[in-house]
Amino acid sequence: DGGITQSPKYLFRKEGQNVTLSCEQNLNHDAMYWYRQDPGQGLRLIYYSQIVNDFQKGDIAEGYSVSREKKESFPLTVTSAQKNPTAFYLCASIEGTGWNTEAFFGQGTRLTVV
Amino acid sequence: RKEVEQDPGPFNVPEGATVAFNCTYSNSASQSFFWYRQDCRKEPKLLMSVYSSGNEDGRFTAQLNRASQYISLLIRDSKLSDSATYLCVVTSGTYKYIFGTGTRLKVLA
Numbered sequence: 001d002g003g004i005t006q007s008p009k010y011l012f013r014k015e016g017q018n019v020t021l022s023c024e025q026n027l028n029h030d031a032m033y034w035y036r037q038d039p040g041q042g043l044r045l046i047y048y049s050q051i052v053n054d055f056q057k058g059d060i061a062e063g064y065s066v067s068r069e070k071k072e073s074f075p076l077t078v079t080s081a082q083k084n085p086t087a088f089y090l091c092a093s094i095e096g097t098g099w100n101t102e103a104f105f106g107q108g109t110r111l112t113v114v
Numbered sequence: 115r116k117e118v119e120q121d122p123g124p125f126n127v128p129e130g131a132t133v134a135f136n137c138t139y140s141n142s143a144s145q146s147f148f149w150y151r152q153d154c155r156k157e158p159k160l161l162m163s164v165y166s167s168g169n170e171d172g173r174f175t176a177q178l179n180r181a182s183q184y185i186s187l188l189i190r191d192s193k194l195s196d197s198a199t200y201l202c203v204v205t206s207g208t209y210k211y212i213f214g215t216g217t218r219l220k221v222l223a
Contacts, residue, residue: 031209033211035213040122041215041216042120042201042213042214042215042216043158043201043213044213045210045211045212045213048209048210048211050209056209056210058210088155090157090158092211094209094211102148102160102163103150103158103160103203103211105157105158105159106157107156107157108156108157
């Protein structure tokens, strides 16, 4: 079945550690996105990538890094520079040009700093 | 000013009621518009696209007003199962897919 897979579903991190969230899609979509959602809030854009080996910062990129070495994969690293990383992280992909097309989401990763 | 703004609600309405949500956007060059539905602790899913001429899907009607830069969602004959958070989405620039903060709807029996 085609879709987007995020792993892990739950992740606990100690303060000062970097962690990497996985996002894999087999939909052959060009564009991929990472969003952060805090309780009672909407989705805020962290990074997005239109094509392999290219990505752009979203509205809240500080403390995060990404790579896009393969079309199917868009991992997100939450670095120790991110001061408040506890949140729900959602990965999405969009086919083609991105205009007037649906975004498909993974089931999300809940990151908690302990 | 945020690029996309919504009233966070919550909107508490009785079953059978009609409810409307608005969403304003700041970039007049925005090209595509959508409404997504998000259930508690789940990922968002597409409810409907919003076309320039307005569009309807069963009990749901979406409208776009480019002059005033807002989109709306009307839900008629609300069901208990409509309880969720409704997120508007605006595309801005190249591939930038921006979500609003979401409006919570609770339909009461």
